[in-house]
Amino acid sequence: MNDHRSLLIHVCCAPCLSGIVGYLKSLDFERINGYFYNPNIHPYKEFKKRRHHVRMNEKKFGLDGFEYSDDYPLKEILAGMLEADDRCEFCFRNRMESTAKIACENDFTHYTTTLLISPYQKQQLLIKVGNEMGDKYGVEFFSEDMRRFYDLSREISKKHDMYRQGYCGCIFSEYERYGPKDSA
Numbered sequence: 273m274n275d276h277r278s279l280l281i282h283v284c285c286a287p288c289l290s291g292i293v294g295y296l297k298s299l300d301f302e303r304i305n306g307y308f309y310n311p312n313i314h315p316y317k318e319f320k321k322r323r324h325h326v327r328m329n330e331k332k333f334g335l336d337g338f339e340y341s342d343d344y345p346l347k348e349i350l351a352g353m354l355e356a357d358d359r360c361e362f363c364f365r366n367r368m369e370s371t372a373k374i375a376c377e378n379d380f381t382h383y384t385t386t387l388l389i390s391p392y393q394k395q396q397l398l399i400k401v402g403n404e405m406g407d408k409y410g411v412e413f414f415s416e417d418m419r420r421f422y423d424l425s426r427e428i429s430k431k432h433d434m435y436r437q438g439y440c441g442c443i444f445s446e447y448e449r450y451g452p453k454d455s456a
């Protein structure tokens with residue numbers, strides 16, 4: 273059993289990490305790593321752009337380590353989203369499971385996600401899924417509501433020219449953001 277508290281952060285993009293990284297580093301974790309894993313980001317060019325901006329700013333975040341997953345099973349993710357009653361639940365489950373598993377394999381005591389900063393995510397659902405995956409892999413989910421840092425993330429990302437995407441990630445959210453609104 274590990275006596276030291278350590279944290280693996282699931283990172284969706286550079287701006288969201290920029291808002292919470294200072295706060296997380298001020299807590300009593302002895303080791304904090306980042307983990308970029310987002311096969312839900314469409315199209316692939318957008319996925320690469322978000323990943324690139326995390327890499328470019330990695331030093332500024334000052335974490336103890338960073339890992340990037342290139343997994344991008346497009347057909348599997350799209351099929352899962354289409355079949356799910358709630359596509360966001362499927363999406364959270366996919367990303368939280370991968371993060372909790374990596375946290376467990378690398379002896380972290382806790383894991384969390386930058387998604388907890390977003391006022392646009394279904395936070396209660398995210399916390400439910402995060403806790404479930406934490407229980408499954410024996411890693412505690414750090415589930416604090418960090419939406420109070422959202423404005424800070426906008427400020428920092430603007431100052432450092434970090435790419436901020438215009439929609440959540442999947443092709444469905446892109447359509448909701450930019451598609452016709454006249455059917456509402």
Ligand code: SF4
Pocket residue numbers: 312313353359360361363364440441442443444445
């Ligand atoms: S809207 Fe966002 S959280 Fe929901 S399925 Fe799409 S990418 Fe995932």
